[in-house]
Each structure stands twice: as C-alpha cells, then as structure tokens.
Amino acid sequence: MATSITFLGGAGTVTGSKYLIQHDGKKILIDCGLFQGLKTLRVRNWSPLPINVSEIDAVVLTHAHVDHSGYIPRLIKDGFRGRIYATAATHDLCKILLPDTGYLMEEEAAYLNKRNRTKHKPALPLFSQAEAELSLQYFEPMPFNDRINLPGGISFEFTYAGHIFGAAQVIMKCDGKQIAFTGDIGRMQDPLLYPPAKLTGADFLVMESTYGNRLHENDSVADTLEKIICDTHARGGVIVIPAFAVGRAQALMYYLAELKKAGRIPDFPMYLNSPMAENASGLLTKYRELHRLDVADCDATCNVVRYVRSPDESRWLNEQKGPMLIISASGMLTGGRVLHHVKAFGGDQRNAILLTGFQAAGTRGEALQRGVSELKIHGEYVPIRAEVHTLENISAHADYAEILQWLEECNIGPRRVFVTHGEAVASDEMRRRLIDKFGWHAMVPDHGQTVDLA
Ligand SMILES: [Zn+2]
Known part of the structure; x- marks a missing residue:
C-alpha cells in the first residue's frame, strides 16, 4: 500500500514542525507546531493547511515546545476532532504552554487594535486562551516504550529523546515499514536528562538539524555562571537572567x-519570577523517572530560588537593591515580566544581564548581544549600562558531532533520510555530513513537498 509524507512545516526552518503521513486513506500528523520568528514564516500560521483538517485521523506530538505543539488549538478551531497522542509529561507541559500562548496572542491583538497598528481591522488572535484550554481535552497521554495502534494498521511508540521533559522520538510502523521521527534530540551528556534512546531500526528517518552546522563550546556552564555571579555580587549588583520557562529555567536552577x-557562590537572594517556570519545575518531582536527579538534588534544585508569584511581588522585586539574582521569562526578551526587570536594572553598570541561549534575529536579546546602548521596551527607550553576557553551552539540542556519533551507535541503514528542523544552511550541512559519513540517501525537503515512501 502506498505511504507518503508531506512536509507542512519545519522544512528549511526550525519552527512550524508538521509532518503528515498518509497511508491506506488514513492521515496522521506528527507534530503541530507554530511558525515563529521572521514575519515571512509567521504569516504561514494564517494560511489554511492544504488538506481538509477534519480528515486528519490523529496527531502525535514529540514534545511540548510551541514550535511543535502551538498550532493545536487552531487545528481544533478549524475542525480537527481526533485524538492527540503525547507523553504524560508533554501533556502536562502543554497545559501550561498552550493557554499562555493563546493569552499572549489575545494581548498582542488587543495592543495592535489599541494602537491602530494593523492592516486587519480588527486584529484577531490565531486562537484565544479559552480555545487553547478547550483543546487540552483532545489529548491522550501515553507512556514511553509502549506500542500504540492507530487506524489503518499504523502503530507507533514513544522513545526517550532527552531534549526537555517528556520529549520523545516517534517510531512509527505501517505495512512493515519503520518511519522514525527524532523530534528534537537532546545532548549526549546532560546533567538533568538522560541521553536519547538509540534507534533500533529505521527504513525512513526524519531528523532534526538545529545545530547541523555548529558545535557547542566546551566551556563549563558552572564555571561561567560562577564567575559572572561572583563578580556581580562583589559589585553589589543585580543579575537578571532571561530564560525560557520550560527546560532552560530548570537547568539554571x-x-x-x-x-x-x-x-x-555566595548565599544571597535568588528569585524565579515566572509562574509558568514554577509550574514546569513542579514536574521535576512528578516525573522522577524522566530525569537523573535524586530526591535530595531535586529538592535542592526546586528550593534554590524564592518563587515570585503575583504581579505585586514582581513589582516589589524591582524596588529591591542588589546583590540578588532574578530568573524570569521570556528567554529572548520578546515579552513577559523580565522586561520590567531589564527596565529597572539594565541602566546600572554594577548589574549584569545573562542571556541563556540562541537569540533570534530581530529580538531584544539579539540587540543586547550586539552591544546596543539602549533598548526599546513598552514604547520607551531604556539605557543599557549593565554588563551583558551569554551562557553559550546550555543548549537542549545535540550539535552535529553529537548527532553523528549517536547515529553511528544506532547502527541503522535507512533507505532515505529527510533533514528537517534547521535553518536552510544548517540542514544542508547536516545532509552533506550524512552523505559523507554514512553514504545515506539524504535530502532537505521543501516546504509543502510530498514524497512517496516506496
Ligand atoms: Zn524543542
């Protein structure tokens, strides 16, 4: 029977992951992510999918990051009524992330309407917080390493991916063919998470390539953090750390x-000002089997910060003096409470702002990395005199050398490999490395392309 794959997102970009498998009249969507970043990508969220959404039989999610899950409320709004299969931890994280995404979309639409800065009158959110909450009832939480049957003789299994909590690879079988989706692949050596499970077979492989052309620095995260904290503490300064609420905040803690x-490091006040990150941290104790920390280390991690909950407490923090440390979202300063902290503390040269990962083009985080002397926040220019640092080696993605080593240990011989989830240059370099090292038939699919899996 004919089987095909269509790349509806995550092709030539790191966002919008959506891979449609069609087999024997059945349609299964692997991941259902939002396009993010550049405007030319974001507008794709508004174009209807090139299939009748109500005909999709099921969605299978690799993990909760919104570039893999954030289109789900829209899919339901457009008529999808099937089940969404995810690991239990991914389901729990989606309960935190999807309503927040809807809330931010409503806020942005309201802002544009108020300022009259929209071609569309009125500007509308892609989906609302209420619609995101509604979408959670379609989830079907599933364990790792258990084969799950879907219609049309298709089955799949979640295996450990080591990228964030609950992150999985999806190993699909249909008609004797095995199709493996890596999802996002974590580090081979990570203090919190285990390394990704080995693939035991793959006729077809759909693999990520975020770091297809880059290697992580060898600097120790602990050494870098220690130096920045001790130096800033000695000046009596405040350390503001913008961090992604899920994954990065817990790694920092x-x-x-x-x-x-x-x-x-000295004993001094450290705060986590992100209700989303606090909820995500709570999952450390709920899913002990998914991470390396023992009970004592897990408690120490969760208790190392004081949790800031209400907006009043958040404002109170801005009136305090250093030395202190504040972790807050968002990670690239695109919004959230951290903006208020940068406003309050960014202008003092005793203070430090510590960025914790990739900063996309056009974000305030990237502007800080370029060394700007002022930053536009909430419509006004804020002077930046604080030291700006970037913690390089705290990524949740394996680099290309780690991926190649992992694939070598997997001992597979796929008939075809589809290199996805990377900027065009990164994906193409990964493709070339796979051909050079393994002689595999690897390609970078185009957005919207369909390939027969014969
Ligand atoms: Zn991810």
Missing part, C-alpha cells in the same frame, strides 16, 4: 543549586 552546595 540545577546549576545554581550545585554551585551553592559546593560553596562556589
């Missing part, structure tokens, strides 16, 4: 707990 335990 782990390093802070380790440094504190080893007496490498």
